[in-house]
Amino acid sequence: MVIADEVGRLLDRIEVDRALWTDGSMPSTTPLTGEQIAMVQVADAAAIDEALGKAAAAFRAWRNVPAPRRGELVRLLGEELRASKDDLARLVTIEAGKVPSEGAGEVQEMIDICDFAVGLSRQLYGLTIATERPGHRMMEVWHPLGVVGVISAFNFPVAVWAWNAAIALVCGNSVVWKPSEKTPLTALAVQAIFDRAAARFGDAPQGLAQLLIGGPEAGEALVDDRRVALVSATGSTRMGRSVAPRLAARFARAILELGGNNGAIVAPSADLDLALRGVAFGAMGTAGQRCTTTRRLFVHDSIYEGFVARLKAAYGSVAVGNPLESAVLVGPLIDRAAFEMMQQALAAAKAAGGVILGGERIGEGASFYVKPALVEMPGQVGPVLEETFAPILYVMRYYDLDAVMAQHNDVAAGLSSAIFTTDVREAERFLAASDCGIANVNLGTSGAEIGGAFGGEKETGGGRESGSDSWRQYMRRATNTVNYSDALPLAQGVSFDLP
Numbered sequence: 435m436v437i438a439d440e441v442g443r444l445l446d447r448i449e450v451d452r453a454l455w456t457d458g459s460m461p462s463t464t465p466l467t468g469e470q471i472a473m474v475q476v477a478d479a480a481a482i483d484e485a486l487g488k489a490a491a492a493f494r495a496w497r498n499v500p501a502p503r504r505g506e507l508v509r510l511l512g513e514e515l516r517a518s519k520d521d522l523a524r525l526v527t528i529e530a531g532k533v534p535s536e537g538a539g540e541v542q543e544m545i546d547i548c549d550f551a552v553g554l555s556r557q558l559y560g561l562t563i564a565t566e567r568p569g570h571r572m573m574e575v576w577h578p579l580g581v582v583g584v585i586s587a588f589n590f591p592v593a594v595w596a597w598n599a600a601i602a603l604v605c606g607n608s609v610v611w612k613p614s615e616k617t618p619l620t621a622l623a624v625q626a627i628f629d630r631a632a633a634r635f636g637d638a639p640q641g642l643a644q645l646l647i648g649g650p651e652a653g654e655a656l657v658d659d660r661r662v663a664l665v666s667a668t669g670s671t672r673m674g675r676s677v678a679p680r681l682a683a684r685f686a687r688a689i690l691e692l693g694g695n696n697g698a699i700v701a702p703s704a705d706l707d708l709a710l711r712g713v714a715f716g717a718m719g720t721a722g723q724r725c726t727t728t729r730r731l732f733v734h735d736s737i738y739e740g741f742v743a744r745l746k747a748a749y750g751s752v753a754v755g756n757p758l759e760s761a762v763l764v765g766p767l768i769d770r771a772a773f774e775m776m777q778q779a780l781a782a783a784k785a786a787g788g789v790i791l792g793g794e795r796i797g798e799g800a801s802f803y804v805k806p807a808l809v810e811m812p813g814q815v816g817p818v819l820e821e822t823f824a825p826i827l828y829v830m831r832y833y834d835l836d837a838v839m840a841q842h843n844d845v846a847a848g849l850s851s852a853i854f855t856t857d858v859r860e861a862e863r864f865l866a867a868s869d870c871g872i873a874n875v876n877l878g879t880s881g882a883e884i885g886g887a888f889g890g891e892k893e894t895g896g897g898r899e900s901g902s903d904s905w906r907q908y909m910r911r912a913t914n915t916v917n918y919s920d921a922l923p924l925a926q927g928v929s930f931d932l933p
C-alpha cells in the first residue's frame with residue numbers, strides 16, 4: 435500500500451490522468467514487493483484502429499513541418515524530461531526494479547537522445563552524386579516515412595521509446611508506442627510528459643505520438659496494419675520470430691532489437707582490477723536483465739584461478755535487495771516466470787557438468803530476489819548457448835585467442851562483446867573477429883552510449899537504432915535526377931533515336 439501511495443503521488447506530479455491507471459482492467463504490479471500498484475486501461479481493437487487513423491493523419495501534417503521546427507518539439511520534450519527526471523526515474527525503479535542510479539541513467543539516456551535528435555533535425559543530409567550525363571544533376575533526398583510503430587520490452591521501459599521517438603519525430607513521422615504490459619505506468623508517465631511538450635510547442639498535430647497499452651495482441655495489431663510503415667520491435671528473439679515474417683509479408687520495414695548472449699574475454703595481459711569491475715557490472719547489474727548483460731566469460735588459463743577467485747568473492751559480497759529500502763546494487767527479477775526460467779537454466783547447467791555459486795532465492799512472497807549465479811562450465815554446451823534473462827554468468831577457460839573467438843561467435847545471438855587486454859594486437863584481432871553489433875575493448879558488454887548505432891547481428895535481429903546514421907531507417911530515400919540541358923542523353927550510352 436505504501437508503494438501504491440507513492441506511485442499515485444508520482445503519477446499525479448507528472449500529471450497522468452487518474453482514470454487511466456485506476457479505472458482499468460489490467461493490474462500492474464511492482465517487482466519490488468509483488469504488490470499491485472494500479473489498474474490500467476487497455477486499448478481494445480477499436481481504440482487501436484482509431485489511434486492508427488489519427489497517427490496517419492498526424493503524419494500527413496507533420497511531414498510538411500520543416501525539420502528544424504520538428505526539432506523544436508523534441509527540444510521541449512528534452513526540457514520536460516529534465517524537469518520530471520527524478521519522478522520518472524523513481525517510477526522506473528518501482529515498476530522495472532532497477533536500482534536508483536540505473537533508473538536515473540535510463541531517463542538521462544532519454545534526455546541525451548533528445549539533444550542528439552535536435553542537432554540531427556538540421557542534418558538530415560542527402561548526397562549529391564556525380565552523373566555520367568552532361569547537363570544533369572543527381573542527388574538523393576530523404577523524405578519522412580510514415581507512422582512508426584514502437585514495441586518495447588520491460589527492461590528498458592522508457593529509454594527505448596525515446597531512442598525511436600526522438601529520431602522518428604525529427605524525421606517527420608508520427609509514432610505509436612506499444613510498451614511492455616509489465617511496465618504500463620512508466621509509459622503513461624512518458625506520454626503525459628510528451629503531451630506537455632506538445633502543448634508548449636503549440637501546433638503539433640493531434641495524435642503525433644500515442645500510446646497503446648496492451649499485451650502481444652496490441653503489438654500484433656501494429657505489426658499487421660498497413661498504415662504502419664515501420665515497426666521497431668525490442669524484445670525476445672521469440673517475439674522477433676513472430677513479428678519479422680508478418681512484417682515481411684506486407685513488405686513493411688522492421689528494426690528488430692532482440693535477445694543477446696553476450697561474451698567477454700579476459701586475456702593474459704588484462705588490467706585485472708578493471709576487468710573485475712567490468713565483468714561484475716556487466717553480469718550482475720540490472721539483475722542480469724539487460725539485453726547486453728554479460729552471460730559468457732572466457733578467462734585465459736594462465737590467470738583463470740586467481741581471477742575467478744576474485745570474481746567469486748565479488749559475487750559473495752554484492753548487495754541484493756529492495757532498492758527503496760537500502761543501497762543495493764542488484765534489485766529483483768521482474769516476476770516469478772523469470773525466476774523459474776533461471777532455476778531451470780541452472781539445473782540444466784548442473785546436469786551438463788556446471789559448478790554453481792549462488793542462484794538461490796532470497797526471501798519469499800510475491801517478489802523474486804536472487805543471488806547472482808556464477809557457473810563454472812566445462813564447455814559451451816546446454817543453457818550456455820541460449821539467453822536466460824537472469825543473472826547467470828557461465829565461466830569457461832581458454833588457451834588460444836583464435837579458438838576462443840570461434841567459440842565466442844558460435845551462438846545464435848550477436849549483440850554485444852568485449853575483451854579485456856592491454857595487448858593492442860590482441861585487441862585488434864578481437865575487434866576484427868567478433869561477429870556482434872557491439873565490440874568493446876577494456877569495458878564490459880553492458881551499457882551503450884546513445885551516440886553510436888545500437889543493435890546486433892544474427893538472431894539479435896540486425897536492427898540499429900539510436901545514434902550514428904540510424905535515422906536513415908526512419909526516412910525514405912529518393913534519388914532525383916534533373917536534366918538542365920536541351921538534349922536527352924540516355925544512361926549507359928543507350929540510343930533510342932526515333933525516325
Ligand code: NAD
Pocket residue numbers: 585586587588589590612613614615648649650651652653654657668669670671672673676677690691692693694724725726821823849889890894
Ligand atoms: P518480450 O519478447 O516478452 O516482450 C517484448 C515486447 O513485445 C512486449 O511489449 C510484448 O508485449 C511484445 N510482444 C510479445 N509477443 C509479441 C508478438 N507476437 N507480436 C507483437 N508484439 C509482441 O520481451 P521482454 O521479456 O519484455 O524483454 C526481454 C527480452 O528483450 C530479452 O530477450 C532481451 O534481450 C530483449 N531486449 C533486447 C534489446 C535490444 O535492444 N536488443 C533491448 C531490451 C531487451
